[in-house]
Structure formats: structure tokens, C-alpha cells
Amino acid sequence: MKAEFDNATIKVWFNSQSTSRNFHNVKEIHQEGNSALIRTSSGDQHLINFANVNMIEEIDTSKRQY
Numbered sequence: 001m002k003a004e005f006d007n008a009t010i011k012v013w014f015n016s017q018s019t020s021r022n023f024h025n026v027k028e029i030h031q032e033g034n035s036a037l038i039r040t041s042s043g044d045q046h047l048i049n050f051a052n053v054n055m056i057e058e059i060d061t062s063k064r065q066y
Contacts (some may be wrong), residue, residue, distance in 0.1 A: 001029075001030075001031045001032075002028065002029070002030045002031075003028065003029045004027065004028050005026045005027060005028065005029075005058070006027075007025045007026070007027065007041050008025075008026045008058050008059075009022060009023070009024050009025075009026070009058070009059040010022070010023045010026045010029070010038065010056060010057070010058055010059070011023075011056070011057050011058075011059050012038075012048065012053055012055075012056050013053070013054045013055040013056070013057075014052050014053060014054060015052050015053070015054045016052065022059065023038050023040065023046060024040065025040045025041040025042060026038060026039070026040055026041075027039050027040060027041050029056070031050055033050070034049060034050050034051040035047060035048070035049065035050055036048050036050040036053065
């Protein structure tokens with residue numbers, strides 16, 4: 001499975017203890033088997049164990065005030 005985004009903020013919820021992690025400026029998520037690779041626009045790559053993922057959501061950051 002491959003999903004493409006336009007610099008999205010993605011929250012990944014893990015099965016253990018309701019732990020989550022935000023990934024910023026996501027361009028692509030590529031999932032194959034029990035692995036998922038998250039690529040960002042800055043060139044960072046994050047490899048996660050997809051068997052431990054409970055949910056992935058895109059966070060709407062358009063209402064943030066800086």
C-alpha cells in the first residue's frame with residue numbers, strides 16, 4: 001500500500017499503552033508486510049513496525065496559530 005500526501009502531519013497510534021507519535025511534512029507512506037516507511041519532504045525516513053500500529057490519522061494543522 002502506498003499513500004501520498006502534501007506535507008501532511010500524520011499521527012501514528014501504537015498498540016502499546018495508547019502511545020502515539022506525530023510525523024511532520026509527510027510526503028509518502030509505503031507499507032509492505034509488517035513494515036511501513038514514512039518519508040518526509042526534508043528527506044527523513046522513518047521505519048515503523050506496522051504490526052504494532054493501531055491507527056494512522058492525518059491531523060488538520062490549518063487552524064494553528066503561530
